[in-house]
Amino acid sequence: MTTPSNFAPEDFIGDDALMIETAERFSREEVVPRAEAIDHQEPGLMPRLIREAGQLGLCGIDTADAYGGLGQSKNLAARMLEMLSLNGSFSVTYGITSGISQVGLSLFGTDAQKAQWLPKLAMGEQIGAYCLSEPNSGSDALSATTKAIPTNGGYSLTGTKMWISNAQWADVFLVMAKVDGEKFSAFLVPRNTEGLTVEREEYKMGLKGSSTARVTLNDAWIPAENLLHEEGKGHQVAFNALNIGRFKLASMSIGPARYAIEIAAEYAKNRKQFGQSLASFGMIQEKFARMAALFFGAESAIYRVGALIDDAFAETGGTVDGNRKAAEKYAIQCAMVKVFSTEAESEIVDEALQVYGGYGFTEEFPIARVYRDARVSRIYEGTNEINRLFIAGRLAKEGAMPTFERQIEQAAAADLAMYDFILESARLRSERFPSLAPLYEVLTEILAPKRILANSRIKGDGDIDFPEPDVEAIGAATLERGRPWTGL
Ligand SMILES: Cc1cc2nc3c(=O)[nH]c(=O)nc-3n(C[C@H](O)[C@H](O)[C@H](O)COP(=O)(O)OP(=O)(O)OC[C@H]3O[C@@H](n4cnc5c(N)ncnc54)[C@H](O)[C@@H]3O)c2cc1C
Known part of the structure; x- marks a missing residue:
């Protein structure tokens, strides 16, 4: 049975799937082909794209319909945001105006404030900062x-x-x-x-x-x-907007990762060396196995957290205090998916660029832009260092782990909790969809040394069971698909 605790991306079906498709089509047809013009800040182009997205209802997906939005769940909004994030510059522009600018108003605004400011933002007629x-x-x-x-x-x-x-x-x-x-x-x-x-x-x-x-x-x-x-209560506005913002940034960071895997797979299949396509080499296949597994881990956790957040909001009755508590309830998990997904993004775009060889280092191919654009994800919405401290501090406050004195220990403890959460999300998903189990094995393998390191930092025990996934086969299957293992 599907519950918020085991929600998987495969559970976006029916109308949700159609809306995700609309977002993806807009992204692939209107945004991605204009990447060059967007980078050159062609006058009027970005506000026009935001207006067009707004006309399709994409600028206020989780804003109440009474205020010009679509009144959909935060989880669906995040999945659509992922699809609208294939281009980084559009993603951040869209993400700020459709997300963090509206969240604070939606959670804390009076009816009059919401009526005055939200509709124009939700319809893409105005832009927020x-x-x-x-x-x-x-x-x-x-x-x-x-x-x-x-x-x-x-x-x-x-x-x-x-x-x-x-x-x-x-x-x-x-x-x-x-x-x-x-x-x-x-x-x-x-x-x-x-x-x-x-x-x-x-x-x-x-x-x-x-x-x-x-x-x-x-x-x-x-x-x-x-x-x-x-x-005197601006910190509640700023930080609760940031909690939801971090969750959404996780989606924004796997959008470019998805695109990087797609274009690198296409390149690897077409480029020949030693009389063979790059896609046939074991080390290239292994890269794709790792990229697919990292994407899978991030994706599994993000949309599980999204379902949990929506569940918390459903319980509050929409009062300002209730909203604040709901936005706060999964703050730790929001920080975890932010850190994990942005680091997965970095590794994925880096390996994708490697697949291109020297051509990846030129501006002739799109991967260089994806690589440059990805770097900031680990810096904004709270740097990953600050998010690690936040995770450790909160877990200690809740009595879920000891209070560590040294930052290094706090970060290691945060990592252990985060990797556990990511692996649990991936395992729950692969149990429901067994064809995804190989990715869970690769992910376990990728995280094993990181967990050993974190364990040794806090002087715990480092025993880990190593699975022996067939990374070449998993990488080859990823290449065959030409995209991350999403949907079935
Ligand atoms: C492209 C871009 C867009 C942005 N958009 C916005 C926006 O729209 N609105 C907005 O308000 N801000 C925005 N920011 C700002 C962003 O949120 C900050 O850059 C970020 O919070 C880090 O602050 P800082 O740059 O001053 O770095 P610093 O706080 O100076 O940190 C520098 C380094 O030190 C580390 N560090 C800091 N404190 C500690 C500590 N206690 N322990 C261990 N390590 C620590 C950090 O992790 C980082 O590695 C944006 C930034 C960029 C680059």
């Missing part, structure tokens, strides 16, 4: 210095926000600032606010088609009704 980071406060987000001074029936905001995705195109900025320099709070700041300036674009190594810029606020006045939630 999320402003937490500052030049001197990244990981240590609560040390932000942007101030909100109560004045004239509203607030006057002053400070600099750094790395703001969508800054160039955003119509509304969700800004974190401290009231009187003390009470961390969240504010909705329209683009045309006097005193708000979007600075020049950052010159980035990847995601060149996305917009990332500083936003400076200089006595930028907004009315009191633009305060989201309560003064």
Whole structure:
């Protein structure tokens, strides 16, 4: 029987499958072929793509239908996001406006705030941005210095926000600032606010088609009704949006991984050396076995967490406090899928590039872009180091593991818990769908040395049973499919 605890991607059927197909078609037909123009920031192209996605209902999938969204589950929204993430620059633009910009409003907004701001975002008519980071406060987000001074029936905001995705195109900025320099709070700041300036674009190594810029606020006045939630409770808005954001970033990171496996498989089948196609070499097959297994592990855990999150929301009755508790309930698992999926993405795109040989190192082939774009996944929505500390801290607080003094031990303990969760998700799925069992074996093999290392860091015992999967056959089967082992 399917329950949230053993939900697998194969359970997206019927209308859900049709919606996923719509997202995938848009991604493959409208976005992927324009990768070059997107990277060159062709004027008007990105906002147009967002508008077109909105016209298909794709910009507010899990936003309530009363506010212009489709009112679908977070899990379905995440699967659709994966399909819309085959191109990294589009993915981050879309992900911020359809996700983190709307989550805070949906969870904490008053009816009037939701009615004012959500419909245009959910329909892709407006673009949102999320402003937490500052030049001197990244990981240590609560040390932000942007101030909100109560004045004239509203607030006057002053400070600099750094790395703001969508800054160039955003119509509304969700800004974190401290009231009187003390009470961390969240504010909705329209683009045309006097005193708000979007600075020049950052010159980035990847995601060149996305917009990332500083936003400076200089006595930028907004009315009191633009305060989201309560003064001093902005951390609830920021961090609960981030919990869901991390879950969604996991989906955003396996989208490019899916694409990398597809294009590398195509290349390996066509490229000949020593009179044979690359696809026939054992070491190339092994790479595909590992790529498929990492993808499988991430995918199995992400959509299981998504089903659990939806289950938590179904129980709350939609009150602000209930929403906060639901977004919080699986915060540990959200961090786990963020860390595992972004690291799986890195390994997959790296090996995919290797399959291309020297051609992978040129801009003539799409894999170089995928490789560059993937690097930031381990940095934003909380770096993977910060997420590891968060996992360990939370597990210790819940009494699920000891409190370790040293960061190295905390990270190792977080890794053990994370790998267990990923393996459990993969095992549950492969038990339901036995043809996936070989991938579970490869995944167990990949994670075994990492678990031994983590165990030895915290001086536990390192006994692991090693399966002996037939990696050549599994890799060959992946090549045959030309895609990750998803669906059956
Ligand atoms: C392309 C891009 C888009 C972004 N978009 C947004 C956005 O839309 N909105 C937004 O608010 N922010 C955004 N960010 C910012 C992003 O969230 C931050 O870069 C991230 O949180 C890390 O902060 P930092 O860059 O200041 O690094 P730092 O916090 O300075 O960290 C540097 C290194 O030190 C490590 N480190 C820090 N503290 C600790 C510790 N206690 N223990 C161990 N290691 C530690 C980190 O893991 C990292 O490896 C974006 C960043 C990029 C690159």
